[in-house]
Amino acid sequence: MRRIPLGAALGLIITVLFFLAAIFAPLLAPYGMAEVVGGVWEPASDKFWLGTDNIGRDLLTRLIYGGRTTIFIATAATLVAFGVGTALGLLAAVLGGWADQALSRFVDLVMSIPALIFALVVLSVTPTTVLVLVLVMGLLESTRVFRLSRAVAVDITVMDYVEAARLRGERRTWIIFREILPNALSPLVSELGLRFIFGVLFISTLSFLGLGVQPPQADWGGIVKENKEGIVYGIPAALYPAVAIAALSISVNLVADWVLNRTSSLKGGRG
Amino acid sequence: MGLLARLLAQRIALGLVLLFAASILIFVGTSLMPGDVAQEILGQSATPEALANLRAELGLNEPPLTRYISWLTGVLHGDFGTALTNNMDIATSIGKRLSNTLFLAGCAAIIAVPLAVLLGLIAVRFRDRWPDRLISTITLASISLPEFLIGYLVIYFVAVKLRWFPSMAMVYDGMTLAQKLNAVALPVLVLVLVVLAHMMRMTRAAILNVMQSAYIETAELKGLKRFTIIWRHAFPNAVAPVVNVVMLNLAYLVVGVVVVEVVFVYPGMGQYMVDHVSKRDVPVVQACGMVFAFVYISLNMIADIVAILANPRLRHPK
Numbered sequence: 001m002r003r004i005p006l007g008a009a010l011g012l013i014i015t016v017l018f019f020l021a022a023i024f025a026p027l028l029a030p031y032g033m034a035e036v037v038g039g040v041w042e043p044a045s046d047k048f049w050l051g052t053d054n055i056g057r058d059l060l061t062r063l064i065y066g067g068r069t070t071i072f073i074a075t076a077a078t079l080v081a082f083g084v085g086t087a088l089g090l091l092a093a094v095l096g097g098w099a100d101q102a103l104s105r106f107v108d109l110v111m112s113i114p115a116l117i118f119a120l121v122v123l124s125v126t127p128t129t130v131l132v133l134v135l136v137m138g139l140l141e142s143t144r145v146f147r148l149s150r151a152v153a154v155d156i157t158v159m160d161y162v163e164a165a166r167l168r169g170e171r172r173t174w175i176i177f178r179e180i181l182p183n184a185l186s187p188l189v190s191e192l193g194l195r196f197i198f199g200v201l202f203i204s205t206l207s208f209l210g211l212g213v214q215p216p217q218a219d220w221g222g223i224v225k226e227n228k229e230g231i232v233y234g235i236p237a238a239l240y241p242a243v244a245i246a247a248l249s250i251s252v253n254l255v256a257d258w259v260l261n262r263t264s265s266l267k268g269g270r271g
Numbered sequence: 272m273g274l275l276a277r278l279l280a281q282r283i284a285l286g287l288v289l290l291f292a293a294s295i296l297i298f299v300g301t302s303l304m305p306g307d308v309a310q311e312i313l314g315q316s317a318t319p320e321a322l323a324n325l326r327a328e329l330g331l332n333e334p335p336l337t338r339y340i341s342w343l344t345g346v347l348h349g350d351f352g353t354a355l356t357n358n359m360d361i362a363t364s365i366g367k368r369l370s371n372t373l374f375l376a377g378c379a380a381i382i383a384v385p386l387a388v389l390l391g392l393i394a395v396r397f398r399d400r401w402p403d404r405l406i407s408t409i410t411l412a413s414i415s416l417p418e419f420l421i422g423y424l425v426i427y428f429v430a431v432k433l434r435w436f437p438s439m440a441m442v443y444d445g446m447t448l449a450q451k452l453n454a455v456a457l458p459v460l461v462l463v464l465v466v467l468a469h470m471m472r473m474t475r476a477a478i479l480n481v482m483q484s485a486y487i488e489t490a491e492l493k494g495l496k497r498f499t500i501i502w503r504h505a506f507p508n509a510v511a512p513v514v515n516v517v518m519l520n521l522a523y524l525v526v527g528v529v530v531v532e533v534v535f536v537y538p539g540m541g542q543y544m545v546d547h548v549s550k551r552d553v554p555v556v557q558a559c560g561m562v563f564a565f566v567y568i569s570l571n572m573i574a575d576i577v578a579i580l581a582n583p584r585l586r587h588p589k
Contacts (some may be wrong), residue, residue: 063439109296112289112571114526117563121300124548124556192516201417205530208419209545224423231427238428242420 004258010256018067018248029061034216041227041235053159054226055236062218063240069219071208071248073134074199080138081195085145086188086261092146093153104150107143115140116205123211133212137202141195148191152184159183186259193256197249204245220245286572293564294346298339300560301553326356328396342557351558356550361558364543369562372532372539375455376524381522384517387467391474391513392506395482396497410468418527422461422534432459454538458535465527471522477512481505511581518574520568529563 023044031037034058034213042052050059109116117229119136126132129238134169156162164178170178206212207221215222220241227238345352352362394403413421429435481487490500490507530542536542544559 015577057272060323060560070296109280109292112568113560113564116526116529117560117567118296118300119550120544121556121560122541124551124553125301129385139504205417206417208417209530209533210549221417221419224420226425231423232431234427234431237422238423242416242424245417245420246412246415250411251412253415260521 003042006228007254008258011251011258014247015255016250018071019184019250021064022068025064029058029064031058032060034218035061038189039192041230041237046067049238051235051237052214052229059223059240061237062223063220063244065225066218066220067244067254069213069217070203070221073130073137073203073213074218076134077137077141077199077203078192078196080134081141081145082188082201083142084139084180084190086149086202088142089146089149089155090180090184092255093157094172095178100150102146103146107146110143111147116134119202119206120209120211121164123206124188128211129216130213132201133206137199141202142199145191145195148189149184152187153180156180156183189255193252193259202243204241275579279576282572282575282579285474286568289568290565292318293568294561296344297560297564298342301557302335310566311483316389316468323542338465346558346561347392351561352554354555355498356547356555364538364555365562368538368540368543370536372541374451375537375539376462376528377531378452378455378459379466379524380521382459383470383520384465386463387470387517387520388474390467390471390515391478392501393507394475394479396470397499398479406471410471413464413468417528418461418465419534421464422458422531425457425461425464426534429460430541433466449548455537458531458537461531462524462527465531466520466524469523470516473510473516473520474513478505480512481509484508495511505569511578514577515574516572518577522574524568525563525566525570 025042032132037058038047038052038056040052040054040056042056044051050063052064053059068177088103092103119140122136126136162175165175165179203212203219204221205225207219208225210225213219213222215226223241224238227235230237233237306536342352343545349362352364353359354361356362389405394406416424478501482501486499490504496504528539529544531537531543532539534547540559540562544556544563547555547559
């Protein structure tokens with residue numbers, strides 16, 4: 001195990017802190033999630049570290065609970081995307097032929113419409129529940145995971161050891177899980193980070209547009225939507241989620257970069 | 272010439288097929304979803320009569336294929352039907368908003384494209400030194416934030432604290448060009464920030480890729496200046512990938528516009544679409560989705576066509 005560079009270590013620590021804050025939100029938050037505790041847009045004070053929001057709820061509390069919702073949805077959507085995307089991508093690479101063609105062309109088609117536009121089209125007829133949001137985001141993102149995992153797996157399937165496994169008469173599932181997946185893991189792990197961040201930005205955007213997480217549930221995009229009127233009066237309440245989103249996504253990016261660099265230099269070493 | 276013409280014809284045919292398939296996808300996305308569209312529109316408290324009326328109005332009693340074909344014929348004739356919420360003709364509403372959106376996106380593109388290419392060149396010229404690092408850091412920060420937050424940061428600091436530009440982009444008929452430009456200054460700034468980062472990163476990567484070729488090493492060995500090498504030898508060969516990058520980002524701009532319009536209350540396509548998604552006005556959403564898909568697919572097609580045309584091996588076949 002090589003030493004972790006400073007940037008990646010810092011990124012890892014901050015990412016872990018965000019996830020811990022999301023998990024233990026009820027313990028950390030000073031007030032209740034939807035509890036009105038003060039006046040409208042009170043400035044920061046000992047009682048309210050970041051001030052209060054548009055109807056007098058504690059902003060720090062909203063941010064912590066908001067992070068919980070946002071991170072949970074982004075994580076769930078990323079898991080769906082990777083479950084579906086890698087499974088189909090590896091399958092397409094192993095099967096080849098018309099199955100590969102059909103899947104690849106379908107993914108090309110879905111990717112030819114911008115993800116946000118497609119999500120808006122679908123959300124105009126479906127109820128906006130958390131489950132629907134996770135599925136819509138996850139399936140739309142799975143197209144990108146599919147492309148990556150298929151591209152990586154196609155390179156691996158022509159390797160001698162996969163050929164050897166085939167000649168030994170191993171079953172297809174064994175070849176996918178024991179030969180291809182372990183060797184495709186590093187680019188996929190790096191992609192996992194990027195997809196997660198994309199998920200955070202995506203759900204925040206949907207909530208900001210009023211089509212994501214519904215009030216009174218808190219989430220980072222929703223906090224911006226609720227407090228945007230304050231900006232014109234110079235009240236920065238709507239801008240705090242920016243700090244949270246930027247900190248989280250830069251941290252995850254640093255970790256993802258490091259994972260990719262570490263493993264690609266490893267490959268270079270092996271020749 | 273035969274090869275080139277064949278490649279171009281193939282690419283254009285592919286674009287048309289994609290467009291056709293996209294129309295199916297958008298129609299299926301709004302029509303065959305689980306759940307009753309009429310129920311979703313009217314809510315749980317709707318009376319059975321109202322539901323039946325709306326179903327008849329939407330043509331939901333017809334088989335999906337019939338509905339799709341009549342919708343598609345309408346679209347091909349420029350008829351998107353009427354909006355459920357206010358019974359206005361959708362094509363007329365879209366026409367005006369689309370020109371507003373294109374104005375906004377066009378202004379952003381005119382600023383962002385040359386700036387991105389220039390910054391990309393600078394980053395390559397001073398590779399791994401402070402200008403490169405600085406540009407990379409700033410672009411990393413700007414791709415780590417969603418578009419709407421960049422929008423509000425800009426409003427907070429430029430419009431509210433400095434009071435340079437209005438925080439809302441009101442545009443109406445009879446405004447002079449200067450007034451219009453003043454109104455859209457902030458949304459354009461936000462869009463530029465959003466696409467600049469992506470465009471610059473990809474330009475940098477495209478030029479660096481060319482810089483590793485043997486003829487660049489030759490130019491270096493014969494003692495040319497770094498900027499001359501980049502400008503005279505690397506850039507002409509990087510034009511195809513760079514144009515590709517630019518086109519892809521213009522396509523990205525089309526999506527960024529949706530969110531930025533909502534932030535600045537700008538009367539364009541994006542706001543129109545988002546408004547009607549929350550009102551569950553399906554015909555409007557289908558129409559907007561189709562227009563956005565059309566612009567996006569066309570720009571991607573143009574990117575590929577330029578790449579084909581810019582390739583000297585295809586232009587002068589042996």
